[in-house]
Each structure stands twice: as structure tokens, then as C-alpha cells.
Amino acid sequence: DTAVSQTPKYLVTQMGNDKSIKCEQNLGHDTMYWYKQDSKKFLKIMFSYNNKELIINETVPNRFSPKSPDKAHLNLHINSLELGDSAVYFCASSHYDRLGAEAFFGQGTRLTVV
Amino acid sequence: QKEVEQNSGPLSVPEGAIASLNCTYSDRGSQSFFWYRQYSGKSPELIMFIYSNGDKEDGRFTAQLNKASQYVSLLIRDSQPSDSATYLCALNTGGFKTIFGAGTRLFVKA
Numbered sequence: 001d002t003a004v005s006q007t008p009k010y011l012v013t014q015m016g017n018d019k020s021i022k023c024e025q026n027l028g029h030d031t032m033y034w035y036k037q038d039s040k041k042f043l044k045i046m047f048s049y050n051n052k053e054l055i056i057n058e059t060v061p062n063r064f065s066p067k068s069p070d071k072a073h074l075n076l077h078i079n080s081l082e083l084g085d086s087a088v089y090f091c092a093s094s095h096y097d098r099l100g101a102e103a104f105f106g107q108g109t110r111l112t113v114v
Numbered sequence: 115q116k117e118v119e120q121n122s123g124p125l126s127v128p129e130g131a132i133a134s135l136n137c138t139y140s141d142r143g144s145q146s147f148f149w150y151r152q153y154s155g156k157s158p159e160l161i162m163f164i165y166s167n168g169d170k171e172d173g174r175f176t177a178q179l180n181k182a183s184q185y186v187s188l189l190i191r192d193s194q195p196s197d198s199a200t201y202l203c204a205l206n207t208g209g210f211k212t213i214f215g216a217g218t219r220l221f222v223k224a
Contacts, residue, residue: 031210041200043214055210090157099165100146100206105157
């Protein structure tokens, strides 16, 4: 029944490792997002996909590579993890609307790089 | 200048009072405005959205928008301890990008 689900919920890993976060939505939305929320709770958009096409890439390091195999899935792969990557990563989805639309968020993935 | 500015708080109000949360933005092309609530350790959830100047009411919540002053606010009437959370102001400049403010922490004291 979960509308936007992302896994894992917690991820603890060492610097230099590569990790992936998966996201799936069952709302029939055509647009999906990745947001990063840092320790100060600032929620910053990273990527936006519409119908599997990358629309927004907000000057995120190349180590971050999103992949959207279909409209219902948007995964995030991170190479060579750094300490500064520690944050909560939220996946979200919405219908496209010219005026903007409500975004439904997943439960978040708390990434800790040690 | 940040695109969306909010006072980080915390804003503390007694139970039953009106909580007033404010937000200013820099992009005059912004078309739609959202208020999200985020409980600690949880994901943001939408409370209200507003597109037109003026007030929009939904239950205990009222959103106010003044595009000329680039100002949007959220009023919570009859505040309850369960309203204690971080409130995120967000705006959309057209389509795919919603930009969030840093949020205001609200504490409602019983």
C-alpha cells in the first residue's frame, strides 16, 4: 500500500564504497525526484525525471548517477562515497503540472559515511 | 540571497494559540507555493498549496500569499501539541522544480 517506497531505510558504509538506493512509486505519477536533506534539515533537489527522462540535474557531483528504468522507479547510485555525502536522501513523485504539484515523499534513506 | 527564506525558529506557542509561519522568496516568476509539515525523523507531507494572491483556508490552516511583496505565510489556529513539527515553505517556478526553504521549527506547549 505504500505510495513511495525507498530502500534501504538506513545505510552505513565506509568512505570510498559504492552504494545504491532504490525507489518505487505506485501512484501512477510521471515525475520522480531525489532530494538531499542535510543535518540542518535543508531539503535540496538533486534530480528530477519525467517519463524516464532526466529533466533537472542540480550541479550534483558525477559520483551520483540516477537511473530510471521506467516511470515507477528511480534509483540512485553513488560512487566513491565521501563523508560529506552523509545525509537523508528522499525520493518523491508527482504528476507533472505546469503550476507545480504536490510531491509525495518516500520515508527517506539515512546514509552515514564513516 | 536564498531563493526561499524562513526563520528557522524555534517558534514556541501555547496550546490553543495561533501560530504564524512566514516565508519570503526571491523569484518573482514563482507560480505556486506549498507548505509541507515534517515531523522529526519522518518525510515531508503537504499541508496546503496556494496559487493566487489572498487567503486560502483549510480547516485550522490558512495560507496567505502576497506576490507583490513576495511573501507567503501559514497560520495555524487553535494550535495543538501534535502540530509541533518543522514547517517547510516551498515554491515552484514552473513544472519540474520545487524549491524548499530550510524550515521553521514549531513547538506547541501543552
